[in-house]
């Protein structure tokens with residue numbers, strides 16, 4: 001890696017402290033790391049790139065802890081249905097026709113949307129993950145990639161899928177200058193039999209990798225779990241040994257007090273996906289209770305087919321609003337907490353050290369939003385504006401690992417026009433197949 005040094009002066013920076021505050025000053029980035037943030041500009045003799053940060057708010061890049069990038073090909077296809085009907089009648093028949101190239105273009109579309117909208121790290125659970133890794137590497141984004149396995153098939157086919165998940169995780173962990181890490185993902189307790197879950201747990205031990213799964217997303221799923229296995233999903237997964245590994249579960253909408261206690265005791269993270277949960281009418285997760293119990297709660301979009309965008313600003317705002325409305329407490333999920341869920345807690349949930357905050361020694365994954373716009377003025381409280389007033393459209397610049405990947409709203413690393421065209425062509429082709 002060639003040496004690079006960037007000085008950003010005259011900026012406003014969202015930095016850690018009580019619990020987040022805005023600092024007026026400058027930031028220095030050396031190679032992939034932030035090395036200085038402060039009000040005073042240090043004297044620097046070396047050659048460096050200087051960026052004028054005036055009229056910009058610099059904040060940590062957003063971390064999307066649950067999604068299926070390729071599914072943006074099905075955005076708007078199958079709206080207004082429950083999870084089960086949406087998935088079985090609309091998604092699975094179309095996904096069954098996806099080729100590796102389709103997955104490449106669908107994932108490219110999502111990655112483009114996410115990076116232009118201020119997301120710098122995303123988790124992706126899908127099939128044909130080599131193609132997702134390929135576009136992640138090209139894009140410059142940070143990706144936590146995992147081959148999701150649906151085990152509704154004969155045991156020998158389940159084993160082939162598991163072997164592919166293990167092979168992918170081993171091949172790509174630490175690749176792309178360390179921007180790609182991997183996990184192992186049985187899709188859910190209702191699509192994977194217990195024996196398969198146990199094999200995943202063993203593989204996660206062997207590879208020393210974390211596990212990720214969908215869990216307790218709908219009331220029906222919990223009832224089915226009780227009918228089939230005699231216990232609710234959390235206890236079921238605990239018995240199968242899942243929580244002996246570092247784990248992140250997506251959704252966790254339908255949890256009782258005991259289950260929240262189990263998740264907290266095992267340090268299991270929960271990826272809260274408010275947009276998708278509302279749209280599929282799955283319910284509202286007990287986020288305040290989870291946080292009070294000490295569970296790390298982060299934010300995810302799920303796919304663009306159930307959201308229907310990948311705007312993490314929107315998820316932050318939704319998280320801050322719905323839990324106020326649901327609890328009747330206007331102090332629930334204040335702006336600083338929503339922001340931490342989308343950044344610092346996101347990185348923690350994905351087991352990424354040194355990511356998620358603007359501070360010396362952290363990875364230089366950060367974004368700049370244009371705060372000189374009507375909906376972001378006057379500058380009473382920029383943290384409040386970032387959570388309650390901003391959206392993906394306000395993102396001007398994005399850096400990951402010290403490299404700029406979006407400049408003045410344009411992607412520097414991918415062929416945006418080609419991705420737009422191929423995504424549309426791919427969807428039209430799928431309809432004819």
Ligand SMILES: CSC[C@H]1O[C@@H](n2cnc3c(O)ncnc32)[C@H](O)[C@@H]1O
Nearest residue numbers: 068091125126148149150187214302
């Ligand atoms: C093999 S992983 C991809 C698999 O997951 C399905 N999926 C997408 N969104 C959800 C969700 O909210 N809950 C459960 N499963 C979901 C998708 O259709 C893919 O087949």
Ligand SMILES: [Zn+2]
Nearest residue numbers: 214250302303
């Ligand atoms: Zn999902």
